[in-house]
Amino acid sequence: MIGLIAYGAKRTTVAVFALLVHVFLWVPVTLVGRFLFTTSRYVTGTRLLTQESIVQMSPTSPNSKYSGDPTGQVVLIGGGFTGLAAAYVLTRQGVQVTLLERDDHLGGLAGSFEVNGERLEKFYHHWFTNDEHVMQLVKELHAEDCILYRPTRTGMYYANNFFKLSSPLDVLRFTPLNWIDRLRLGLLVLRARRVKDWQQLEARTAEEWLLELCGREVYRVVWEPLLRGKFGPFASDISAVWFWNKVKLRGGSRSKDGGEVLAYYKGGFAALAERITEAITSMGGQIQTGTAAAALVVDEGRVTGVQTGSGIIRADAVIATPALPLIADLVEPHATGDYTRSLRQIDYLANVCLVLELDRSLSSTYWLNVNDPDFPFVGVIEHTNFEPSTTYGGRHIVYLSKYLPDTADLYQMSSPEALAFSIPYLQRMFPDFRPEWILAHHFWRAQYSQPIVVRHYSDRIPSQETPIDGFYIATMAQIYPEDRGTNYAIRQGKAIGNLVAAKLSQAKQLARSF
Numbered sequence: 143m144i145g146l147i148a149y150g151a152k153r154t155t156v157a158v159f160a161l162l163v164h165v166f167l168w169v170p171v172t173l174v175g176r177f178l179f180t181t182s183r184y185v186t187g188t189r190l191l192t193q194e195s196i197v198q199m200s201p202t203s204p205n206s207k208y209s210g211d212p213t214g215q216v217v218l219i220g221g222g223f224t225g226l227a228a229a230y231v232l233t234r235q236g237v238q239v240t241l242l243e244r245d246d247h248l249g250g251l252a253g254s255f256e257v258n259g260e261r262l263e264k265f266y267h268h269w270f271t272n273d274e275h276v277m278q279l280v281k282e283l284h285a286e287d288c289i290l291y292r293p294t295r296t297g298m299y300y301a302n303n304f305f306k307l308s309s310p311l312d313v314l315r316f317t318p319l320n321w322i323d324r325l326r327l328g329l330l331v332l333r334a335r336r337v338k339d340w341q342q343l344e345a346r347t348a349e350e351w352l353l354e355l356c357g358r359e360v361y362r363v364v365w366e367p368l369l370r371g372k373f374g375p376f377a378s379d380i381s382a383v384w385f386w387n388k389v390k391l392r393g394g395s396r397s398k399d400g401g402e403v404l405a406y407y408k409g410g411f412a413a414l415a416e417r418i419t420e421a422i423t424s425m426g427g428q429i430q431t432g433t434a435a436a437a438l439v440v441d442e443g444r445v446t447g448v449q450t451g452s453g454i455i456r457a458d459a460v461i462a463t464p465a466l467p468l469i470a471d472l473v474e475p476h477a478t479g480d481y482t483r484s485l486r487q488i489d490y491l492a493n494v495c496l497v498l499e500l501d502r503s504l505s506s507t508y509w510l511n512v513n514d515p516d517f518p519f520v521g522v523i524e525h526t527n528f529e530p531s532t533t534y535g536g537r538h539i540v541y542l543s544k545y546l547p548d549t550a551d552l553y554q555m556s557s558p559e560a561l562a563f564s565i566p567y568l569q570r571m572f573p574d575f576r577p578e579w580i581l582a583h584h585f586w587r588a589q590y591s592q593p594i595v596v597r598h599y600s601d602r603i604p605s606q607e608t609p610i611d612g613f614y615i616a617t618m619a620q621i622y623p624e625d626r627g628t629n630y631a632i633r634q635g636k637a638i639g640n641l642v643a644a645k646l647s648q649a650k651q652l653a654r655s656f
């Protein structure tokens with residue numbers, strides 16, 4: 143088959159070949175392209191809620207406003223997309239909600255800052271076209287016209303060269319691999335898809351499994367640098383389930399002609415957060431930014447409130463959505479050492495994004511994976527090859543992203559230090575690049591950016607219910623076997639909101655029966 147292309151076969155043969163290539167190689171292209179951040183379909187871990195249970199527990203249909211009795215007072219800790227989604231479903235069911243966010247703006251890891259008067263995510267963000275929970279929420283908010291679908295281009299930087307990776311044929315032209323290995327890369331998908339049950343992979347690492355599926359060279363050139371770039375010192379520990387999920391559940395985000403399409407929100411993710419906020423407050427919910435939950439108030443094993451800098455907010459239930467180590471600090475005075483330790487057994491990596499506002503474009507690629515271990519960033523994401531630069535007054539936006547331990551030198555750098563550190567690498571990658579192109583720069587850090595999904599991860603995921611009565615946990619580390627993402631934050635937020643509403647309603651009915 144490969145020879146046919148090489149020696150100029152007839153057009154029909156080439157068409158058939160192209161079709162086969164499409165089937166065999168498209169998914170790896172998508173996978174490689176979206177390795178830094180991928181999302182997929184609805185799934186439930188054993189300890190998470192199932193879709194069916196959510197429907198049964200919810201006293202309302204997804205599109206109707208609750209008309210029954212108001213039930214209880216819930217305090218939500220964290221104004222990321224999980225907290226917002228939970229507050230949204232609770233207020234719809236008549237529950238009194240107070241959402242506390244310690245930052246001065248909402249959105250959490252998907253939060254924003256301003257560029258030329260327009261909001262932009264601190265850390266690059268987009269959706270896939272099959273991110274159904276986002277799309278459903280947007281529909282409920284009657285904001286479908288705000289979703290923007292855009293074609294994007296993906297590439298890879300390897301051995302001082304750029305490789306386009308936007309189509310299956312680009313994979314066939316990926317010269318760092320020989321022909322056999324290029325096909326092995328494609329066959330990986332078919333072999334991985336034979337695995338029907340993720341639980342059978344729980345005891346294996348991604349490294350072991352990938353070496354078996356596609357051999358040492360494909361692993362060395364393609365997967366190892368990406369795993370190292372994404373998970374750093376944890377790369378060899380990452381579970382095969384984490385990787386399998388990308389292959390198995392990632393259905394692709396493409397147009398009818400096979401091109402890669404991603405989604406964004408008019409005005410950025412901040413505008414969607416604002417839309418959800420409007421819905422919450424219009425139904426009577428309260429949102430307090432710049433207000434950290436300092437401590438839980440617990441009486442005889444039951445949560446009764448949350449302590450903030452300006453007093454105690456009474457609560458019948460509390461839902462915490464920050465990272466698990468932060469939740470462990472809150473529960474520590476009220477729970478056993480064993481329980482608190484169980485919340486601390488999941489490791490996280492931090493992330494830094496250096497955001498450059500440039501007076502011109504760096505390249506035509508949106509998403510550039512860096513498979514060069516000497517380069518300190520794992521991704522160069524030119525956001526304005528996705529959302530046009532006209533949105534930002536003609537400024538071109540480039541993110542340099544790196545996942546790393548919070549003890550790493552780069553994480554500790556000041557913003558000017560991070561810029562000075564990065565410029566020589568950018569010049570090596572783009573020899574024409576000049577520092578004078580930089581109009582402004584921003585250096586963003588997030589300590590708890592990526593939970594480390596190791597073997598037997600399901601054993602480590604804490605339950606949403608806790609030993610403290612009325613205190614619930616819904617965080618991105620509980621999303622499994624998929625990886626975190628706003629799509630799953632919304633799914634999880636809605637699920638916990640429905641669970642807590644149902645619990646409060648049951649408690650009220652019980653009280654009435656006495």
Ligand SMILES: Cc1cc2nc3c(=O)[nH]c(=O)nc-3n(C[C@H](O)[C@H](O)[C@H](O)COP(=O)(O)OP(=O)(O)OC[C@H]3O[C@@H](n4cnc5c(N)ncnc54)[C@H](O)[C@@H]3O)c2cc1C
Nearest residue numbers: 220222223224244250251265267268434435464626627628
């Ligand atoms: C570099 C990067 C790129 C990403 N790219 C994408 C992407 O392209 N698409 C996508 O969908 N997702 C992406 N994600 C993932 C996405 O941002 C997260 O999955 C999602 O935002 C998590 O939402 P959350 O509400 O669960 O948690 P968080 O966003 O972490 O929200 C938790 C909130 O709790 C607050 N908080 C903490 N402690 C307290 C306290 N004591 N009191 C009050 N508030 C408190 C925090 O300030 C925070 O706002 C990316 C993440 C990173 C790091």
